[in-house]
Structure formats: structure tokens, C-alpha cells
Ligand SMILES: O=C(O)CCC(=O)C1=CC=C[C@@H](O)[C@@H]1C(=O)O
């Protein structure tokens with residue numbers, strides 16, 4: 001059985017502007033870059049970028065797992081990482097499948113790749129707008145950079161204030177623009193109905209409302225998805241492969257937001273998406289280009305519709321280059 005040398009480093013990158021969602025304010029993205037090397041000098045890298053409030057493991061759980069692993073590991077160890085560690089499953093399997101595809105080893109630990117995978121060139125990207133009225137100016141900057149799909153967080157400032165901004169935003173967006181509203185599970189049932197009603201009658205193309213209700217309100221979201229023209233996309237409800245399978249089995253046939261970085265095993269995710277031909281929107285976990293490359297490769301392979309991918313904001317965080325440290 002092949003044996004790989006295993007090593008890892010932690011990183012911490014600040015958001016240039018804290019990310020404000022109904023979950024709260026997110027100031028820094030922390031994660032782990034893993035390195036697998038083989039005796040011939042080939043190596044692969046992966047990234048553990050958990051989002052525990054979405055249902056993945058915590059960074060501490062991932063770090064404990066890495067610290068307990070021996071420095072020499074086999075494929076058997078990699079494919080037996082438990083489903084309770086989905087971000088670890090993603091990282092180790094990505095590193096294994098990337099063996100030998102990385103440039104000749106640099107002296108420093110991992111240099112972060114600057115390019116996206118070739119297959120990802122066919123993808124279009126979503127621009128993430130800041131919550132609140134800052135969105136009214138920010139969309140123009142992103143439009144000039146070529147974005148045509150925008151995502152705006154709601155469930156942060158209250159419906160009255162957000163509706164005011166929404167009306168100004170939809171009146172200023174060009175007809176070719178698409179808008180996604182992401183509530184991060186922060187609306188009540190009545191507020192969700194209200195937003196769906198508004199979106200059904202507004203001129204701008206509202207592509208979908210993302211996770212309007214908490215994960216526990218699955219049947220309410222299933223009912224709402226049948227009663228409005230505006231689509232609903234599940235995100236927090238389908239964050240891990242286990243949750244994704246569960247929502248599919250309970251009858252969800254709407255849009256699934258897939259964050260490969262926390263979904264779990266890429267091979268099992270690929271098998272599920274190909275078998276069930278789901279309407280998937282691929283989304284970032286604000287990972288570095290190490291995890292982003294692996295996630296975009298999956299998005300390019302598995303995106304069946306022309307929905308843009310939520311990986312537009314790699315400039316939302318400070319550079320990864322000097323963020324690494326031994327942990
Ligand atoms: O999906 C996108 O367009 C960008 C990524 C994004 O919005 C998110 C990434 C990670 C956690 C959340 O704050 C947020 C989301 O809810 O989708």
C-alpha cells in the first residue's frame with residue numbers, strides 16, 4: 001500500500017471588510033493547508049476550510065485530527081476519514097487526486113497557485129455585494145469587472161430597511177443583471193413569503209432566494225418553493241453530503257448550493273451529482289487558491305446549468321502568501 005508523507009500548516013487571513021450575514025460578522029478566515037508527498041518527489045496539496053455554523057467540523061476538530069495523524073499515512077487512512085470531518089475529507093482527497101499535478105516543489109511549504117484550473121474557464125462568476133446600502137455602489141464596480149450575477153445578503157438589517165435598498169438596487173441594475181438574495185436562514189416564514197412575493201413582481205431577474213428559513217424549516221421551504229415563481233436555493237440545509245442526500249430523499253428538487261470545501265468527499269459528491277442530476281450552484285467557503293482550485297474543478301465537471309459560481313470574491317481577503325504558520 002502506498003505511503004505518503006503528511007505535513008500541514010495553519011493560516012489566518014482577515015477579510016478586507018468583515019463579512020456581515022444573519023449569522024453575524026466574520027472577521028478572519030482560518031484554515032489548514034495539508035501536504036502529501038510520495039517517495040518519488042511528487043506531492044499534492046489540499047485545504048481544510050471549515051464553516052462550523054454551516055454544519056462542518058470546527059477548525060479545532062480538524063486541527064486535532066491533523067495533529068493525531070502520523071507523518072506517514074496511507075490511502076486507507078484518507079478514505080476512512082469520518083463523515084463528521086467533511087472539510088478534512090475534502091482536503092485529503094483533493095491532495096491525493098492532485099498528486100503530481102503541482103509544479104516542481106518550491107523550497108517554502110506551499111506556494112498558493114495563482115491560476116484557476118483550465119476547465120474552470122467556461123464558468124461565470126457571481127459578485128458578492130456587501131450587506132446594506134453599500135451594495136448600491138459596489139455593484140457598479142463589479143459590473144465594470146465583468147460580473148453579471150450579484151449576490152446580496154438579506155436578513156441583516158430588517159425587512160423594512162432592506163426592502164428600501166432592494167427597490168433602489170433593482171431599479172438601478174441593468175436588465176442583463178441577475179440578483180441572488182441570501183438570507184442565511186435569517187427570515188421568518190412570513191418574511192420569506194413577503195420577499196418571494198416581492199421578487200415575483202419586480203422587474204429585475206431575481207435568480208433565487210438562498211436559504212430563507214432555518215435548516216429545521218425544511219417542509220416550509222418545500223411548500224414555499226411550490227407557491228412562488230422565484231426559486232429557492234438551499235445552502236445551510238445541504239452543506240454536507242449527508243444533509244444533501246437527506247434533503248434530496250425528502251423531496252427537494254429545487255436548487256442546491258454546494259460548497260465543495262465543506263461538503264465532504266469529492267468522489268462521493270461527484271457520484272451523487274452525476275446520479276441525481278441536481279440543479280447545483282457551486283459556492284466558495286472563502287478558501288485560498290489551494291482549496292479553490294479543487295472546488296472549481298468539481299464545479300466545472302458537475303455544473304449542469306449555466307448558473308454562475310459563487311467564487312467571485314477572492315479579493316475579499318488579505319493575501320494568503322504570508323498567512324501560514326506552524327500550528
Ligand atoms: O456563494 C457565493 O456567492 C459566495 C460565498 C458566500 O456567499 C458564502 C460563503 C460562506 C459562507 C456564507 O457567508 C456565504 C453563503 O451563505 O453562501
Ligand SMILES: [Mg+2]
Pocket residue numbers: 182184210211235236257
Ligand atoms: Mg448562502
